[in-house]
Amino acid sequence: MxxxxxxxxxxxxxxxxxxxxxxxxxxxxxxxxxxxxxxxxxxxxxxxxxxxxxxxxxxxxxxxxxxxxxxxxxxAPPRFGVDVGPGEQGWPGAPDDAWQTGESEETTAPAAVAALLGRDADEPVHSVRRTRMTHGQPVATELLYVPHSSVPGLPAMDSTGGTARGRAVLRELHRLELDGQERTVELGSVRADDARQLDRLPGAPVLVVTTRYVSQGVTAAVSVSTYRADTCRLTFGEKVREPVVPAPEGPAPEAAPRRHRAATAGRLSHR
Amino acid sequence: MxxxxxxxxxxxxxxxxxxxxxxxxxxxxxxxxxxxxxxxxxxxxxxxxxxxxxxxxxxxxxxxxxxxxxxxxxxAPPRFGVDVGPGEQGWPGAPDDAWQTGESEETTAPAAVAALLGRDADEPVHSVRRTRMTHGQPVATELLYVPHSSVPGLPAMDSTGGTARGRAVLRELHRLELDGQERTVELGSVRADDARQLDRLPGAPVLVVTTRYVSQGVTAAVSVSTYRADTCRLTFGEKVREPVVPAPEGPAPEAAPRRHRAATAGRLSHR
DNA sequence: GAGTGGTCTAGACCACCTC
DNA sequence: AGGTGGTCTAGACCACTCC
Incomplete structure (x- = not known):
């Protein structure tokens, strides 16, 4: 009562x-x-x-x-639709891909990646950093892990820890036959080092795409890409062409006019 | 200084x-x-x-x-890996899919969905609600939009707004030839109605998967699935078999021991 | 009813950008 | 220097679950 x-x-x-x-x-x-x-x-x-x-x-x-x-x-503008295969059924570094090769160094893969590679955690790998640009903005950074045993033909250039080395690794990768790739997508939060490259503060939400590249039955490489979750919509095209996609907003899009009315001065009424 | x-x-x-x-x-x-x-x-x-x-x-x-x-x-336990095609290259409701058909009703599609369908915003559609279970837990809810013109053969059963109607819609959908499907993944926050079904509070982060099903050159149906982002890792398998995937944690997985030591009482030391 | 996480307040100071 | 968003505090009350 x-x-x-x-x-x-x-x-x-x-x-x-x-x-x-x-x-x-x-x-x-x-x-x-x-x-x-x-x-x-x-x-x-x-x-x-x-x-x-x-x-x-x-x-x-x-x-x-x-x-x-x-x-x-x-x-914010509507989210970009960024293509994430398997359209470009190729190795990283295909001539037409949207990535920009960066630094490369010789390290040991993190445990989770080593497990995906099916290699021992202490086996040395080449790690190549790459950046993906769209509309002049960086939308993703990637770390590509390539075990030495996947690219035995790579010429010795140990101390050449620059972008030249990264390109060399990608070039060798292309000599392999790509049987297929397997991707996973999950939510993460951007680490401090990636944050600066993506122009976000640490902890910002990102979509983490992990790709396993398989050649002749074994995993030849693994890449971990982190996409800005606020500005990106990942697309997995297949066979079909894309029409005008009007960016669903929020979760299940409900009637979304999004009309652009002229904006004057003191609006945004209370209550 | x-x-x-x-x-x-x-x-x-x-x-x-x-x-x-x-x-x-x-x-x-x-x-x-x-x-x-x-x-x-x-x-x-x-x-x-x-x-x-x-x-x-x-x-x-x-x-x-x-x-x-x-x-x-x-x-929390490691995230589930939930498969999100195109492995099961079929229509929703394939005999082996992981979805559980729910209520269906006759509505009009939200603007964004109507655009994807390539139909007028006021054309009536069947909307079928479905739920995906994994390990006994609901991990996703979905709204499937099927324009009337896609399933002309559907018997008149207007006021039968239950699960029977949903199953009938899916059955008719299967009579069509599936040319392909196109998916997008983006971050969203769960709305109030989905929240309860997913056992989360409103606003919790979700991965929104929008799928466009194409038959004979036209979009025959569109589904919007919302997956719990905290517990799910979406997998896009292709050709390859999956080994033991040890759930990368956080964004770029860095050396992650995750050893399970016996837990006693008052640890979690300060500083 | 006791204990948990979820919401909310009114303030303070800091880091960063722009002028 | 002034304005912005980002961090942090110390409290309060609420909604929910479990006993």
Missing amino acids: GTTQLDAVPEPKYWHLKTVLSDALDSEFEVGEILPNERELAARFGVARATLRQALEQLELEGRLQRRRGVGTTV | GTTQLDAVPEPKYWHLKTVLSDALDSEFEVGEILPNERELAARFGVARATLRQALEQLELEGRLQRRRGVGTTV
Whole structure:
């Protein structure tokens, strides 16, 4: 007695805030437009900044917003669709691939990778770092692990730890016959070293794509690629051509107008 | 002058905490074991609870921990590898698939899905809800959208909005010839309705797999599946058999012992 | 009812970018 | 120097689970 009705599940404030902001983004903002700052938004909605930030975090996770320290919060463009095979049924470094070869060094593979390779954890491998660019932005970094035994023909150039070495490794890899590849995708958080290359803070969500390259029945190489989860949509094309894909937003896309109305000055109404 | 050295980047507390906890998880805890509660952990590390929670959030995102309200925080098992074609080159509802057909109803597809279907946004579609189980746990929910024009042979059973109707839709789908399918994977956050089915709170991170099924040159159906990102590793097998995959943990797996030492009582040392 | 994780507050300071 | 987002604190209350 007293409760007007079944108030049922009191929706968390930040959750409600998120949907309000999401709607405002659709109706009142242009892509690339900069939002009012967090302190102002929090005040306007009558919540603590931490609560507002919880909502913004969600929206950033869904690729709707982009936040940069010292700059501000902007409305993010729809996610890129980046192709992740098996379209290009080739080895890394195929002439047409989207990757840019970087440093290479001789190390020992991390335990998990060694297990995937089916090699001992202490067997030396070539590790080649690569970066993938799209629209002028780095969207992924990769570490490619190639056991010495996979590329026995590689000329000795031990101390040449530069990009030349990386290209040499890729070249040798191409001499092998590729039987197939196997991929897994999972969620991770970017480590400090990758973070800088991807222009994100450590801990930002990434999609980790692990690929096992098989040649003549054995795993010849393993690559671990980390894609920015906020800006990327991984596509696995097969046979079919892609039409205009209007980036589903959030989880299960529900009626999403995303009309671009002219943006003037003081909108984003409260309540 | 004055700084002893390049103190460079003062690592955030929660970031350092995360690595400390991560190491402790490897060395001092068993899978399924329950951690001390948050207030205790925070006190033990001399930080505010919010800071500790930031570290725990990261670890949960990486699939290392599982937190349940009212229960506690437990050490998560390695992620499941769930197959996401194109191994089973078939229509949804193939006799051997891992999905469990649920409710079906007649609706109109959300805008983004309608665009993928290449149909008008107001054309009626059958929407079939399905659930994917693995190891007795629900790992994904799906909404399958089938335009009426794709299954003209479907007998009239308008008001039969149950699972029988869903099965009928799938049955009709099988009569079509499948030319190919096209998938995309992206990060999302689970909506309220899916959340309950996946036993997660709203907003939890999910991997959204959107599949376009093509028959005779046109898109015959579109499915949107949301997988729990904390417990799932999506696998895209091709030709190759899978060995024992020891779940890379975090982004780029670095030397990960994950040895299971006997767990006693009051460890998890500070500093 | 006791104990857990989830939400929220009102403040403070820091790191970074831009002017 | 001033403004932005990022980190951190010390508290409070709530929703949930289990006994």
